[in-house]
Amino acid sequence: MTEVIRVSPDRPDPAAIARAAECLRAGGLVAFPTETVYGLGVHALDRAALRRLFVAKQRPATDPLIVHVASVDQLAPLLAVVPDTVPTLARLFWPGPLTLVLPRSAAVPDEVTAGLDTVAVRVPAHPVARALITAAGIPIAAPSANLFSRPSPTQASHVFDDLNGRIDLIVDGGATTIGVESTVLDLSGDVPTVLRPGAVTVEMLREVFPRVDVSTAIAIGSPMPSPGLLEKHYSPRAPLTLFEGRRDAALPSLIVAARSALAEGKSVGIIAADEDREALAALGEPNRRILLRTIGSQEAVEAVAARLYASLRELDASGADVILVRSFPTDGIGVAVQDRLRRAAAGRIIHC
Numbered sequence: 628m629t630e631v632i633r634v635s636p637d638r639p640d641p642a643a644i645a646r647a648a649e650c651l652r653a654g655g656l657v658a659f660p661t662e663t664v665y666g667l668g669v670h671a672l673d674r675a676a677l678r679r680l681f682v683a684k685q686r687p688a689t690d691p692l693i694v695h696v697a698s699v700d701q702l703a704p705l706l707a708v709v710p711d712t713v714p715t716l717a718r719l720f721w722p723g724p725l726t727l728v729l730p731r732s733a734a735v736p737d738e739v740t741a742g743l744d745t746v747a748v749r750v751p752a753h754p755v756a757r758a759l760i761t762a763a764g765i766p767i768a769a770p771s772a773n774l775f776s777r778p779s780p781t782q783a784s785h786v787f788d789d790l791n792g793r794i795d796l797i798v799d800g801g802a803t804t805i806g807v808e809s810t811v812l813d814l815s816g817d818v819p820t821v822l823r824p825g826a827v828t829v830e831m832l833r834e835v836f837p838r839v840d841v842s843t844a845i846a847i848g849s850p851m852p853s854p855g856l857l858e859k860h861y862s863p864r865a866p867l868t869l870f871e872g873r874r875d876a877a878l879p880s881l882i883v884a885a886r887s888a889l890a891e892g893k894s895v896g897i898i899a900a901d902e903d904r905e906a907l908a909a910l911g912e913p914n915r916r917i918l919l920r921t922i923g924s925q926e927a928v929e930a931v932a933a934r935l936y937a938s939l940r941e942l943d944a945s946g947a948d949v950i951l952v953r954s955f956p957t958d959g960i961g962v963a964v965q966d967r968l969r970r971a972a973a974g975r976i977i978h979c
């Protein structure tokens with residue numbers, strides 16, 4: 628059994644934090660909340676502990692980890708050089724949901740970087756994460772605390788469901804606020820490039836850099852590359868189909884697909900905006916096999932981001948055979964929501 632310690636999200640009990648920090652120093656695997664999603668922390672310089680982490684998560688060793696530190700001052704030993712832009716970015720966005728990919732020093736084990744000559748680093752903002760990293764006094768490598776290819780955990784119960792018995796400790800600090808993983812910005816090349824969109828948006832980064840590229844797999848509005856090229860990631864167990872395009876076309880298409888799945892005797896999970904509730908509730912009236920999750924208004928995609936992964940897990944737990952999702956507006960964090968939905972759809976995208 629994995630031990631769960633509950634703490635206040637704002638003012639975690641120092642004794643509880645000290646215990647979790649000691650476990651990390653000793654090479655243990657400790658899940659903790661960040662402002663984005665729960666991370667599965669491990670001593671970033673302890674190779675044996677890092678190897679246990681990959682086994683616990685069933686994560687391929689080819690997927691590099693993010694190293695979490697308490698402040699920008701702790702980066703120097705991990706990096707070959709600290710580029711001039713880092714203090715500026717740190718002042719604007721740290722602590723917070725921005726990860727930087729930078730040339731690494733020899734101190735960072737290959738287990739962290741998957742043998743790359745760069746390392747991903749971030750200073751998280753969640754008070755529990757900050758307290759824990761500070762108390763541990765070591766850099767903490769932490770992937771999202773889910774089994775590989777499952778949706779990232781936004782509540783301690785999600786971590787428990789995936790990893791009970793496989794890790795030492797879960798520090799339960801309640802639900803995370805942002806709900807999607809940090810923005811990953813690669814600063815190791817000539818042009819800063821967003822590898823994963825998150826709450827720190829490309830527009831915000833373009834205030835700092837004259838040019839910011841976005842890796843094509845996530846550029847909204849461009850066609851998806853071959854689904855085979857995409858990591859299958861962020862996925863619920865039931866196949867998910869994403870309906871993109873204008874509401875007046877996408878909503879009727881989704882309804883047609885739901886009716887046909889129902890006719891085949893399937894349980895149909897639906898994720899959509901609050902604005903769609905009435906149209907979709909009518910669909911389910913005589914039929915209990917519709918599982919409807921309206922997870923926020925189209926006008927406030929922050930709330931949608933915060934609830935997205937929990938709703939995918941809920942639909943899986945309720946036995947949905949298929950999941951149909953109407954896409955959300957792609958401003959601000961909506962780009963990150965769209966990216967995660969496209970990955971979860973693994974090519975099942977209907978352009979309406």
Ligand code: TXA
Nearest residue numbers: 663665666691692693728743745746747770771808809
């Ligand atoms: O919000 C987050 O970033 C959460 C919390 C726990 O901090 N962590 C997280 O970690 O999402 P993970 O391991 O699930 O995702 C890390 C991402 C992966 O897409 C990985 O490929 C990328 O960061 N990454 C890590 N090191 C990299 C490197 N050296 N070069 C390029 N990408 C890297």
Ligand code: MG
Nearest residue numbers: 770771772779
């Ligand atoms: Mg992950």
